Amino acid sequence: MPESIFQKDLDKTQANFQPQTPLSYLDWAASVYPDKVAVIHGDRQFTYAAFRERCVRLASALTGLGVGPGDTVSFMAPNGPPLLEAHYGVPMAGAVLNALNFRLDASTIASLLNHAETKVLVTDREFSAVISQALEQTDHAIIVIDIDDPLASGGAFIGQTDYESLLSKGDPQFAWTMPADEWQAISLNYTSGTTGEPKGVVYHHRGAFLNAMGDILSFGLNRNTVYLWTLPMFHCNGWCFTWAVTAVAGTHVCQRNIVPGEIFLKIKHNKVTHMCGAPIVLNMLVHAADDQKTRFPQTVEVATGGAAPPSAIIAAMEQMGFNVTHLYGLTECYGPSTVCAWQDEWGELELAEKASLMARQGVRYPTLFDQAVMAPETMTPVPADGKTLGEIMLRGNTVMKGYLKNPKATTDAFRGGWYHTGDLAVLHGDGYVEIKDRSKDVIISGGENISSLEVEEVLYKHAQIMEAAVVARPDEKWGETTCAFVDLKPGADSLSQTQVIDYCRAHLAHFKTPRTVIFGPLPKTSTGKIQKFVLRERAKDLT
Ligand code: ADP
Numbered sequence: 251m252p253e254s255i256f257q258k259d260l261d262k263t264q265a266n267f268q269p270q271t272p273l274s275y276l277d278w279a280a281s282v283y284p285d286k287v288a289v290i291h292g293d294r295q296f297t298y299a300a301f302r303e304r305c306v307r308l309a310s311a312l313t314g315l316g317v318g319p320g321d322t323v324s325f326m327a328p329n330g331p332p333l334l335e336a337h338y339g340v341p342m343a344g345a346v347l348n349a350l351n352f353r354l355d356a357s358t359i360a361s362l363l364n365h366a367e368t369k370v371l372v373t374d375r376e377f378s379a380v381i382s383q384a385l386e387q388t389d390h391a392i393i394v395i396d397i398d399d400p401l402a403s404g405g406a407f408i409g410q411t412d413y414e415s416l417l418s419k420g421d422p423q424f425a426w427t428m429p430a431d432e433w434q435a436i437s438l439n440y441t442s443g444t445t446g447e448p449k450g451v452v453y454h455h456r457g458a459f460l461n462a463m464g465d466i467l468s469f470g471l472n473r474n475t476v477y478l479w480t481l482p483m484f485h486c487n488g489w490c491f492t493w494a495v496t497a498v499a500g501t502h503v504c505q506r507n508i509v510p511g512e513i514f515l516k517i518k519h520n521k522v523t524h525m526c527g528a529p530i531v532l533n534m535l536v537h538a539a540d541d542q543k544t545r546f547p548q549t550v551e552v553a554t555g556g557a558a559p560p561s562a563i564i565a566a567m568e569q570m571g572f573n574v575t576h577l578y579g580l581t582e583c584y585g586p587s588t589v590c591a592w593q594d595e596w597g598e599l600e601l602a603e604k605a606s607l608m609a610r611q612g613v614r615y616p617t618l619f620d621q622a623v624m625a626p627e628t629m630t631p632v633p634a635d636g637k638t639l640g641e642i643m644l645r646g647n648t649v650m651k652g653y654l655k656n657p658k659a660t661t662d663a664f665r666g667g668w669y670h671t672g673d674l675a676v677l678h679g680d681g682y683v684e685i686k687d688r689s690k691d692v693i694i695s696g697g698e699n700i701s702s703l704e705v706e707e708v709l710y711k712h713a714q715i716m717e718a719a720v721v722a723r724p725d726e727k728w729g730e731t732t733c734a735f736v737d738l739k740p741g742a743d744s745l746s747q748t749q750v751i752d753y754c755r756a757h758l759a760h761f762k763t764p765r766t767v768i769f770g771p772l773p774k775t776s777t778g779k780i781q782k783f784v785l786r787e788r789a790k791d792l793t
Contacts, residue, residue, distance in 0.1 A: 269455060270460065272337075272459050275497035276496050280298045285299065286298050288499075289334060291504040292401050302338075304331070305338035307417045308340070308343075309339045311416045312343040317343050322346050323347060323368070324350055325349045325484075326373040327374040337437075337492040337493060341429070344429070347487075353698065353760065358448065360385070365448070366438055367390065370395065371392050374399060375397065375406060376402040376403060396409040434455055436455045437458070449659060451581045453584060453651065458490060464587075464617035464618065468589040468616070473498055475501070476501045476503060477491060477502055477525065480525045481527050489526060489579070503522060508534060510538035518546040522546075524550070524551045525553075526553040528556040528697025529560065529729060530557075530727070531554075532563050543570070555577035557729045557730075558609065558611075558729070569601075576608050576612065578590075583618070583649050586615065588613065588683070589612050590611060593680075610682045612682050617648055620645045622668070624640050634677045634681065636678045637676055639676060639686060642674075643669065643670060644671060645669060652664075672689050691703060693731075695722075700761070705758065709736060712750070715737070717737040719785055722789065731765040731766065732766075733785075736767055750764070766792065
């Protein structure tokens with residue numbers, strides 16, 4: 251084949267090819283809107299110029315502590331300026347941000363700090379007890395920095411210095427550099443996985459840049475956006491909204507905890523336009539006491555995902571002055587990859603009918619290359635009949651680099667050239683996907699993933715328990731809760747439900763602890779495998 255005219259003398263140079271990175275969004279916002287309010291937290295606020303300066307100081311100070319390219323910096327913090335700044339300051343130092351789920355227990359945190367080989371840990375004083383315990387179990391030295399948030403309750407200082415002092419040591423003129431390669435890691439987010447072993451999902455700059463763009467396009471952000479942080483920033487980097495809101499020079503309004511009264515007040519006073527949250531957050535807003543529901547004049551765009559939102563919740567939110575967008579995604583694909591994109595005809599439908607169409611997970615983000623529902627054994631697409639079940643598969647530039655130090659799990663997740671989500675869905679005639687079930691063994695309670703295996707492992711360690719299996723029990727408030735089926739050893743003393751729950755609570759994070767314990771022999775196949783589907787049915791019938 252002769253060389254095409256387009257293959258000649260048209261090379262990639264620095265003038266026409268640069269790595270895509272969300273760090274460029276901060277530079278842009280700070281140069282175009284330096285005086286605009288970027289971040290609000292309680293009675294503190296920072297302009298874009300000040301926000302950028304704090305991020306540069308952080309990068310400089312981390313470099314001063316010996317943090318270099320490819321090192322991990324972990325954060326144990328609720329939503330607030332430090333964790334938001336970390337999304338820029340850490341990668342500006344060439345390092346990788348690992349935002350921890352602050353609901354985890356000490357031994358899990360220790361195992362994550364070990365696995366991530368964390369060099370610096372920045373921790374909010376509210377979590378000093380659990381972090382002190384975790385640090386006793388780590389296998390290497392970690393530099394600890396405290397965040398002294400005036401809005402934190404309790405806790406002690408356990409680090410070498412505090413975050414604000416660290417920033418004051420940083421050089422505001424620090425000569426940080428953009429990543430040389432967009433494939434470079436930007437963050438590390440642990441997911442519970444299905445095996446009980448947490449998996450470290452690695453994101454690159456390119457994916458973070460693109461998924462933030464996907465958020466902007468799918469959720470309609472612009473320079474008038476006032477974004478309320480009701481979604482934890484530790485969930486997939488706040489589903490990439492940590493970067494997306496900055497890309498439009500919107501205002502980040504921080505929210506440490508889900509307190510409905512505070513949220514309604516902020517919506518009104520800060521003129522909030524957009525927010526995100528798992529269905530449980532919406533549920534809490536819907537069921538807040540009337541005197542907490544401060545009324546607001548604007549319509550607030552709210553995106554929900556992380557678990558299936560019941561259509562009743564969508565309908566109730568719309569009645570309260572919110573416009574709901576339904577997103578679907580996983581940690582492995584930078585948070586949201588899929589949106590139930592609005593169609594104008596739906597506006598004419600009855601609220602209930604409209605809400606049930608919106609409860610479907612939908613179509614791919616415009617920034618995701620491809621999404622399909624396929625039979626996983628043959629990798630053939632299912633017909634668009636709304637009936638045939640297949641697995642949701644994703645591929646493109648907003649799928650993780652892979653699992654840290656786990657090539658086997660990475661290869662397995664990417665078999666056949668697609669990322670296998672483990673979510674079972676049907677494809678409707680209009681091209682929208684709808685999740686019906688999961689092929690992976692996870693329970694999703696209040697938007698948090700719980701590995702059933704991890705809970706089972708704890709139960710199996712109890713001296714009186716012979717066999718245990720854990721499944722999801724449908725729950726109106728939490729979506730699902732953990733339900734344990736337990737068979738005691740022959741001759742064992744009897745155990746009460748409370749005893750089993752108290753035992754689990756001592757060994758697991760609070761949200762993972764079973765709410766229900768059922769005693770008796772477990773149903774098995776002829777080969778002795780526990781029949782989880784039978785238990786799932788039994789758990790359903792309990793409600
Ligand atoms: P996230 O932090 O977004 O919750 P996880 O990786 O912890 O991501 O959980 C991803 C899983 O959550 C998905 O595989 C799916 O089972 C479930 N999930 C996420 N979004 C939805 C949704 N909109 N509807 C139903 N299930 C969902």
